[in-house]
Amino acid sequence: xxCNPKNWQVNIMDKMLRQxxxxxxxxxxxxxxxxxxxxxxxxxxxxxxxxxxCFVYNSLQHIQQEYNxxxxxxxxxxxxxxxxxxxxxxRYVEMICGEYxxxxxxxxxxxxxxxxxQPKSMLxxxxxxxxxxxxxxxxxxxxxxxxxxxxxxxxxxxxxxIQPNKILKKPELMDIFN
Numbered sequence: 001x002x003c004n005p006k007n008w009q010v011n012i013m014d015k016m017l018r019q020x021x022x023x024x025x026x027x028x029x030x031x032x033x034x035x036x037x038x039x040x041x042x043x044x045x046x047x048x049x050x051x052x053x054c055f056v057y058n059s060l061q062h063i064q065q066e067y068n069x070x071x072x073x074x075x076x077x078x079x080x081x082x083x084x085x086x087x088x089x090x091r092y093v094e095m096i097c098g099e100y101x102x103x104x105x106x107x108x109x110x111x112x113x114x115x116x117x118q119p120k121s122m123l124x125x126x127x128x129x130x131x132x133x134x135x136x137x138x139x140x141x142x143x144x145x146x147x148x149x150x151x152x153x154x155x156x157x158x159x160x161x162i163q164p165n166k167i168l169k170k171p172e173l174m175d176i177f178n
Contacts, residue, residue, distance in 0.1 A: 010105030013138055018155065021072030021133050054131050056086045060119055063093055067114045070136045070144040077130040077156070077168065091119040095134070097154070100164045106171065107153040108164050109137050130156040130168060 055074030057063045063085045066073050075083045075095055084092035098111040112134065136144050137151040144151075154162040161171045 014105045014107055017072075017135055017138055018133070021135050054086055054128075056088065058087075060087055060093060063087065064114065067095075067112075067150065068146050070146060070148055070150065072136065073134040075132040075134050075154070076128050077132055078126040079129040080126050081166075082126075083132065083134075083154075085114075087119040090121055092121075093117070093119050097162070097166050100166075101137075101151050103164070104137065107135075108162055109151050109153050110162065110166065112150050112152045130158070130160070132156045132168070 054076050057066070063073075073085060073095075075085055076092075077083050083095045083097060085095055086092055094115045094117075096113045096115065098113055101109040101111060103109070132154050133156075134152045134154055137148075137153070138144070139148065154168065156168050159170070160168040162168055
């Protein structure tokens with residue numbers, strides 16, 4: 001039984017990107033923790049999210065900068081299916097998962113957009129369902145440049161991955177031994 005070396009490389013690159021994204025979010029938290037208006041993690045106060053953390057950006061401009069630079073981003077998904085980037089514990093900017101682009105190395109990629117509206121207040125009726133990382137599609141040189149299309153895949157805190165139908169669920173494992 002032979003293993004396709006190209007798939008192996010893609011899988012390793014995918015794992016490296018995911019790990020880099022998690023480390024980047026954690027690194028920003030620790031480096032900026034003592035600065036005024038720093039980026040920070042905050043614990044959500046809803047009962048369904050007890051003990052879970054999300055990344056809280058310090059301004060709408062910072063969210064726009066991260067998105068425009070095609071950097072990994074922290075999002076929450078509400079129980080109504082909307083994806084949000086948090087500006088404060090009570091204010092959010094919606095991120096829209098658009099057209100399905102394709103599957104690369106087992107990850108499903110979609111075109112994502114950032115709404116141009118000012119941060120909105122979250123309605124009391126919506127609860128945080130999942131905590132997510134928005135991960136950019138890698139290029140041959142690593143992270144994409146700002147001029148590349150905003151193509152991302154998404155994973156949540158339970159390791160569910162976004163599917164072509166925009167639903168987060170556990171990835172299907174291929175049987176490599178048959």
